[in-house]
Amino acid sequence: MKLDQFSLLDDSSCDARIVAAKALLGKRLAILGHHYQRNEVFKHADYSGDSLKLSQQAANSDAEFIVFCGVHFMAEVADILTFGERKVILPDLAAGCSMADMANLVKVRKCWDELSQVIDPDQTVTPVTYINSAADLKAFCGNHGGIVCTSSNAKAVLEWSFSRREKVLFFPDQHLGRNTGFRMGIPLEQMVTWDFMKPRGGLTEEQIRNARIILWKGFCSVHQMFQPAHIDNFRKANPNGKVISHPENAWEVCQKSDFVGSTEYILRTVRASQPGDHWLVGTELNLVNRLADEMKPKGVTVQFMSPTVCMCSTMFRTDPQHLAWCLDNLVAGQVVNQIKVPPNIADPARKALDLMLEVVD
Ligand code: 13P
Ligand code: SF4
Numbered sequence: 001m002k003l004d005q006f007s008l009l010d011d012s013s014c015d016a017r018i019v020a021a022k023a024l025l026g027k028r029l030a031i032l033g034h035h036y037q038r039n040e041v042f043k044h045a046d047y048s049g050d051s052l053k054l055s056q057q058a059a060n061s062d063a064e065f066i067v068f069c070g071v072h073f074m075a076e077v078a079d080i081l082t083f084g085e086r087k088v089i090l091p092d093l094a095a096g097c098s099m100a101d102m103a104n105l106v107k108v109r110k111c112w113d114e115l116s117q118v119i120d121p122d123q124t125v126t127p128v129t130y131i132n133s134a135a136d137l138k139a140f141c142g143n144h145g146g147i148v149c150t151s152s153n154a155k156a157v158l159e160w161s162f163s164r165r166e167k168v169l170f171f172p173d174q175h176l177g178r179n180t181g182f183r184m185g186i187p188l189e190q191m192v193t194w195d196f197m198k199p200r201g202g203l204t205e206e207q208i209r210n211a212r213i214i215l216w217k218g219f220c221s222v223h224q225m226f227q228p229a230h231i232d233n234f235r236k237a238n239p240n241g242k243v244i245s246h247p248e249n250a251w252e253v254c255q256k257s258d259f260v261g262s263t264e265y266i267l268r269t270v271r272a273s274q275p276g277d278h279w280l281v282g283t284e285l286n287l288v289n290r291l292a293d294e295m296k297p298k299g300v301t302v303q304f305m306s307p308t309v310c311m312c313s314t315m316f317r318t319d320p321q322h323l324a325w326c327l328d329n330l331v332a333g334q335v336v337n338q339i340k341v342p343p344n345i346a347d348p349a350r351k352a353l354d355l356m357l358e359v360v361d
Contacts (some may be wrong), residue, residue: 001332006325011040014320018044021327029330030063031323032078034070035263036284036315041069041323050264051077051131052150056357058082065089065330068339069318071097075339076135080346080353088339089330091322095314097132099248102218103172105136107196111169111216112144114200118208119167125214126161127169130154130176131356132220135341135349137171142348148356151247151262154180158213160359167211169194172218179247179254181213188251193217223248225310226282231256234280234303244269245282245305253282263287275299285311 006014022029022044032054033045042048047057051074058066058078066088068075075090082088108127115121127146129137138148145164149157158180161168170177174193181191190212194201201214208214226249234241244266245257254260259269263283270279270291275298281288282305292302329336341349 001325001329001334003322003325006321006328009321009324011320014324015040015044017324018320018327021324021331024331025065025327028064029067029327030057030061030065031067031069032057032074034074034315035267035287035290036312037069037318038286038316039290040320041318042286042290044320044323045069050150050152050262052152052262052356052360053264054078055081055131055150055353058088059357061086065335067091067323067326069323071095071100071314072339073097073100073132073134076341077131077138077353079339079341080135080138080350083350084340084343084346087335089326089335089337090339091326091337092317092319093337095317097314099130099172099218099220100132100134103129103133103137103196103216105134105140108137108140108171111194111196111201115169115208115214117200118205121169124165125167125169126165127171128157128161128177129171129352130173133172135345138349138352139345139347142351142353146352147359148349148352149176149359150356151176152264153356153360154247155183156359157356158184160355162212167214169214169216171216173220173248174215174217175219175223175250175254176247177213177215178251179249179260182251183260186212191215220248222284222310222312223282224250225308226250226253226305228252228256230282230305230307231280234305238278238280241278241280242273243280243282243305249282257282267291270295270300270302273300277301279303280305284315285309286315 059081079088192211243257244259288304
């Protein structure tokens with residue numbers, strides 16, 4: 001079945017096909033949905049969660065087919081953690097992550113080589129990659145005594161890393177690294193930013209020697225939309241209001257927030273609030289809108305942090321048409337858009353991911 005046949009179907013026809021395919025495939029199928037997915041897709045997920053929860057779900061799944069409604073690196077993780085024994089499907093192969101694309105193996109190897117002209121990174125630096133990264137970067141960490149983290153367990157992962165080596169190279173998200181390091185009491189001056197476009201990251205030898213964390217200069221294009229002024233304006237209008245942000249936000253935004261945590265943490269915290277509470281939430285629009293709808297009948301208001309509409313455009317790529325297309329193909333015995341990580345990358349990447357799953361906050 002070709003995708004073109006589904007592209008012009010309306011959402012309700014796709015819904016009917018998705019529901020029918022799920023009934024036919026039964027326990028052979030598990031649909032995982034990240035919190036940033038749009039409602040039309042999210043409602044079909046068997047399991048929802050943040051990156052950590054979905055990784056754990058994938059690792060424990062015994063379904064033959066795992067359809068990942070999320071982005072590419074998440075499907076790779078599911079394939080790695082299931083030893084390639086399940087068929088992991090990404091409904092739209094163009095669903096990537098612009099932050100993950102800001103680091104690649106060539107640039108990270110170059111960074112490691114340049115660091116070794118100043119210090120001995122294999123003795124002194126733990127490489128830590130955020131789960132939002134390609135599988136070969138997770139493999140790099142696995143091969144160099146490093147580890148993967150998510151926004152849920154970044155603090156515990158950094159503590160683990162510092163118990164082994166004195167410094168951390170953190171990629172690709174500078175903000176998660178900086179916010180977490182600061183929370184652990186590391187001063188900003190000891191967290192330097194590695195500009196991968198400049199020789200030796202644009203840093204002096206002294207800056208490298210004095211650094212506790214070397215932060216890759218990557219960021220999330222969605223979270224960079226949130227500004228400290230948005231929080232100031234909210235507080236003026238709602239003096240008793242509370243602000244909660246994802247740690248991919250800039251340090252200045254997190255500093256002005258009352259709570260900082262992963263998507264799962266944000267949901268848990270806001271859901272525990274009292275009638276009359278007002279929230280400003282600094283994370284992706286689909287999650288915030290869904291949470292606002294859920295909390296409204298409980299007398300809790302939830303406001304999106306930015307005055308402009310910004311959502312994760314790659315998460316948005318997964319639509320009912322793509323989901324119906326891949327499920328109909330599964331029913332017909334054809335696997336489309338399978339994500340397979342070759343063993344020479346999957347094995348060392350699994351080493352770093354297994355450590356991540358052991359080190360949970
Ligand atoms: P979570 O780990 O909180 O789900 O975040 C993933 C992500 O991509 C946020 O931009
Ligand atoms: Fe990547 Fe940002 Fe989208 Fe998360 S919200 S998947 S970090 S681009």
